[in-house]
Each structure stands twice: as structure tokens, then as C-alpha cells.
Amino acid sequence: MKLESLAKILKEHPFLEGLEQHHLDFITGCASNVVFKKNEFLFRAGDPGNLFYFIREGQVVVEIYIPGKGPTEIQSRGKGDVTGWAWLIPPYRSTFDVRAAELTRAIVLDGTCLREKMETEHDLGFILMKRFAALIAERLEATRIQLLDIYGDRSKK
Amino acid sequence: MATDQKNNHSKTPFFDPMLPRSFRIVRFQQETAETFSIELKPVSGQKEFFFEPGQFNMLYVFGTGEIPISVSGDPTKPEVLIHTIRAAGNVTRSMNNLKVGDSIGVRGPFGASWPIKAAEGNDVIIVTGGIGLAPLRPVIYHMLAHREKFGKIVLLCGTRTPKDIIFHKELEKWYAGAELEVHITVDTALPSWRGNVGVVTTLIGKAHFDHSRCTAMVCGPEIMMHFTVQELQKRGVDNKNIHVSMERNMQCGIGLCGHCQIGPRIVCKDGPVFCYEEIKGVFTKREF
Ligand SMILES: Cc1cc2nc3c(=O)[nH]c(=O)nc-3n(C[C@H](O)[C@H](O)[C@H](O)COP(=O)(O)OP(=O)(O)OC[C@H]3O[C@@H](n4cnc5c(N)ncnc54)[C@H](O)[C@@H]3O)c2cc1C
Numbered sequence: 310m311k312l313e314s315l316a317k318i319l320k321e322h323p324f325l326e327g328l329e330q331h332h333l334d335f336i337t338g339c340a341s342n343v344v345f346k347k348n349e350f351l352f353r354a355g356d357p358g359n360l361f362y363f364i365r366e367g368q369v370v371v372e373i374y375i376p377g378k379g380p381t382e383i384q385s386r387g388k389g390d391v392t393g394w395a396w397l398i399p400p401y402r403s404t405f406d407v408r409a410a411e412l413t414r415a416i417v418l419d420g421t422c423l424r425e426k427m428e429t430e431h432d433l434g435f436i437l438m439k440r441f442a443a444l445i446a447e448r449l450e451a452t453r454i455q456l457l458d459i460y461g462d463r464s465k466k
Numbered sequence: 467m468a469t470d471q472k473n474n475h476s477k478t479p480f481f482d483p484m485l486p487r488s489f490r491i492v493r494f495q496q497e498t499a500e501t502f503s504i505e506l507k508p509v510s511g512q513k514e515f516f517f518e519p520g521q522f523n524m525l526y527v528f529g530t531g532e533i534p535i536s537v538s539g540d541p542t543k544p545e546v547l548i549h550t551i552r553a554a555g556n557v558t559r560s561m562n563n564l565k566v567g568d569s570i571g572v573r574g575p576f577g578a579s580w581p582i583k584a585a586e587g588n589d590v591i592i593v594t595g596g597i598g599l600a601p602l603r604p605v606i607y608h609m610l611a612h613r614e615k616f617g618k619i620v621l622l623c624g625t626r627t628p629k630d631i632i633f634h635k636e637l638e639k640w641y642a643g644a645e646l647e648v649h650i651t652v653d654t655a656l657p658s659w660r661g662n663v664g665v666v667t668t669l670i671g672k673a674h675f676d677h678s679r680c681t682a683m684v685c686g687p688e689i690m691m692h693f694t695v696q697e698l699q700k701r702g703v704d705n706k707n708i709h710v711s712m713e714r715n716m717q718c719g720i721g722l723c724g725h726c727q728i729g730p731r732i733v734c735k736d737g738p739v740f741c742y743e744e745i746k747g748v749f750t751k752r753e754f
């Protein structure tokens with residue numbers, strides 16, 4: 310894919326909405342287009358976490374291997390979602406497997422390159438940190454609700 | 467803002483609301499390991515059973531007990547009365563053991579309905595958790611029968627696992643068709659599952675509907691409705707456009723005994739469907 314169309318896709322992505330052009334240009338420089346076949350892994354638990362993805366088409370699932378049960382899907386991400394933040398938080402290792410549940414097109418970003426830039430360009434660093442903090446909070450809330458087993462037995466009122 | 471109907475008996479002949487009528491089970495369908503549907507026909511008297519989507523009946527298993535269960539069938543087909551039930555305890559478990567030909571007592575229909583009239587012209591977003599799809603299925607039937615009266619119709623369903631999904635075949639049909647936008651999610655799944663994984667609230671952001679001109683109908687356990695309402699509010703849906711179905715332990719079902727009171731409201735009479743604006747003060751509060 311040409312750099313201009315990559316830049317356009319990134320500029321229109323809600324996660325990067327409102328970013329200044331020179332920041333977007335830098336991010337575009339760390340980005341490339343990728344395609345995963347069904348069942349291909351984006352990353353696996355324990356892998357160095359230096360990449361993150363904007364899903365453009367398709368669906369990926371976050372999985373954990375439960376001994377005795379096998380791989381179990383715990384969350385899915387689809388078009389428009391962002392996946393992967395291990396590149397942002399030491400020790401920069403992925404904690405779950407992320408697998409393409411179907412043919413998936415995404416834009417991959419080099420988190421290491423971006424992180425180094427954020428260390429020097431604090432404006433960009435602050436903006437991205439705020440957005441990732443919101444994303445992590447959203448995921449944490451969803452996980453907490455999931456833990457409540459909200460469709461199960463209710464105690465009688 | 468108000469629900470469409472309060473204690474609608476307009477189309478049914480007068481019956482003593484405290485006296486169960488005898489109905490016979492004509493079909494029994496095990497939906498999931500825990501959930502089943504029964505189709506009922508009256509043993510005698512008026513053959514049709516008219517109801518408004520969202521209304522419930524008090525079902526009496528002779529010798530065991532009586533419980534409130536929403537009607538889950540098609541309001542345009544009053545010749546058969548359908549209920550879908552999760553075997554949760556004493557009465558529902560003994561209902562699960564009933565067979566075709568057995569009789570059951572029915573009082574109803576009682577309670578307020580979903581605001582289908584008020585929703586005309588709007589987009590409609592239906593959010594269900596587990597068995598909560600059952601009380602909303604009549605709304606979907608109604609809207610499909612009058613499709614031109616509504617904007618986009620979005621159905622978001624959440625369950626624990628793929629095995630807990632009720633009305634499987636219908637959901638597949640609706641999913642494949644063009645009249646509804648359907649998203650289904652489960653809490654956990656094996657890799658063979660092709661749908662979404664995550665709680666139902668995460669689907670709201672993926673759904674396509676006009677947040678400022680929509681009617682939201684939410685049914686499921688109270689905690690699920692609580693988070694769903696929060697998510698709808700975050701996206702700008704007004705409390706007045708959010709409707710929920712409340713459950714409380716019931717005895718009379720007609721507003722006499724006070725068993726089902728929450729705050730100043732009587733669920734069997736003022737509800738079970740409430741506009742969220744009306745009950746936000748008591749929703750998920752410890753005191754109630
Ligand atoms: C207006 C209204 C409509 C309803 N519609 C339906 C419906 O369409 N389908 C359906 O399956 N149920 C519905 N319910 C819930 C149903 O009435 C209860 O599940 C039933 O009363 C339980 O009776 P039981 O004797 O089987 O259980 P109990 O023996 O009384 O309870 C046994 C166990 O079940 C749990 N339990 C009790 N009540 C509920 C409840 N409401 N939900 C989940 N667990 C419960 C208790 O915590 C207890 O552990 C509705 C309730 C109301 C108020």
C-alpha cells in the first residue's frame with residue numbers, strides 16, 4: 310500500500326483523531342500494512358511486545374491456553390479496534406495469544422520506534438498515553454463486567 | 467416516555483385475574499441445557515390469547531407453585547401462547563419436567579408493555595442478556611411484521627457461552643437477513659466459535675444506530691442492564707429513550723399484595739417494563 314493511503318487511513322482512524330499533522334506523519338513512518346490468514350497469530354503470550362495493530366477488516370481473538378481445556382477465547386476485536394499495548398509497558402512482553410479468527414487486514418505499528426519518539430516528543434507521548442490509558446480503562450471495565458458473570462443466576466429479590 | 471400499555475386486557479374477555487385458566491402443553495422445546503419453551507393452548511373457552519410484547523403471565527404448576535413468566539411468542543399469532551423459561555429453582559425445574567399433554571394454570575396477561583408505538587419512526591436498539599431475549603422476542607416479531615414503521619433495528623445479545631444461546635435458528639435467520647442488524651457475543655468460547663467474545667456492553671459501540679433518535683429496550687439480569695444503560699448514556703442516548711424490564715418476586719401479579727414493590731413502584735402493575743428515567747433512583751440501589 311502506498312504511504313499516502315496509509316496516512317489517510319491512519320488520519321481517519323478514531324483513535325488518532327485530532328492529532329497534529331507532524332505527529333501523524335511520524336506515526337505513518339512507523340506503520341505498515343499487514344494481512345493475516347485465518348488462524349495465523351498476530352502475537353503469542355510471551356512474545357516480545359513491540360507491535361500494535363489497527364484492525365481494518367476481519368476479526369481477531371484474544372486467547373488463553375487453559376491446561377486441560379485447551380485454547381479459550383476471552384475477547385474479540387473487529388474492524389476499527391486497536392489491539393496490543395505490551396510495547397508501552399515494561400517488560401514489553403505479550404500476555405495473551407492473539408489469533409486471526411478470519412482473514413484479517415490491519416495496520417501494524419512499530420511500538421518500539423514510537424515509544425522512543427514519545428520519550429523525546431513529550432506532546433505526542435502525552436496524547437498517546439492518554440488515549441491508551443482510556444483504551445486500557447475500557448478493556449479493564451469490560452473484563453470486570455465479564456468476571457461478574459452477568460447473565461447467570463441472580464439472587465432473589 | 468411512558469410504556470405503551472398498563473394492564474392491557476382490552477382484547478381479552480373478562481376473567482377473574484386471580485383465577486388460573488387451564489392450558490395444555492402442545493409443544494415442548496429444550497432450547498439449551500437450562501432453558502426450554504412451552505407452547506400452550508387453552509383447555510376450554512376463548513382460543514386466542516392476546517397480549518402486548520413485554521407482558522407476563524403468572525404460570526401455575528399444580529401442586530408446586532406459581533411464578534411470573536413473560537410471553538415469548540408472536541403477538542400476531544394469538545392462537546398459541548409461548549413461554550421460554552430458564553430452570554432456576556423449584557417451580558421452573560418442575561416445569562421443565564412437564565410433558566406435552568400436561569396442564570398448567572395461566573393468569574394474565576399482566577403488566578406494561580415495551581414502548582413499540584412510541585418507537586415508531588425511531589431506530590430501535592434491543593440489548594439482551596441470557597434469557598432476557600425471551601421477553602423481547604415478541605417485540606422483534608412485531609417490528610418485523612411492521613418493518614416500514616421503524617428505522618434501523620439493532621439486536622445485541624450476550625450470553626455466557628455459545629451453548630447458552632436461545633432461539634438459535636431464529637437468530638441465524640435474522641442475522642442472515644437484511645431487516646435487522648444482529649450482533650451476538652459470549653463471555654468465553656472455544657476456537658470453533660465464529661462470533662464476538664466479550665460482554666454485551668462492548669457491542670454497543672459497534673452497532674449502527676442514531677443515538678439521538680432511538681428507542682433502547684434492555685432486558686437481562688439487573689447488573690447487565692445497569693452496565694448497558696451506562697454504555698448507552700455514554701453514547702448520548704437519553705434516559706427517556708431507555709426502557710428496561712425489572713424482575714421482582716411476585717405473588718398476586720395485579721398490584722394487590724405489594725410483594726413486587728421497588729421504591730414507589732409496583733413492578734407487576736407499573737412495570738415490568740419501565741422507562742429508565744422513571745426508575746433511575748432505585749435501579750441497582752442496595753436499599754431496593
Ligand atoms: C415480570 C417477570 C417476568 C419474568 N419472565 C421470565 C421469563 O420469561 N423466563 C424466565 O425464565 N424467567 C422469567 N422471570 C423470572 C422467573 O419468574 C423466576 O426465575 C422464577 O420465579 C423462579 O422461580 P423458581 O421457583 O423456579 O425458583 P426459586 O426456587 O424461587 O429460586 C431458586 C433459585 O433461583 C434463583 N432465582 C430466583 N429468581 C430468579 C430470577 N428472577 N432469575 C434468576 N434466578 C432466579 C434464586 O436465586 C434461587 O437460587 C420473570 C420474572 C418476572 C418478575
Ligand code: FES
Pocket residue numbers: 715716717718719720721722723724725726727732733734735
Ligand atoms: S405481585 Fe402483588 S403487588 Fe405485585
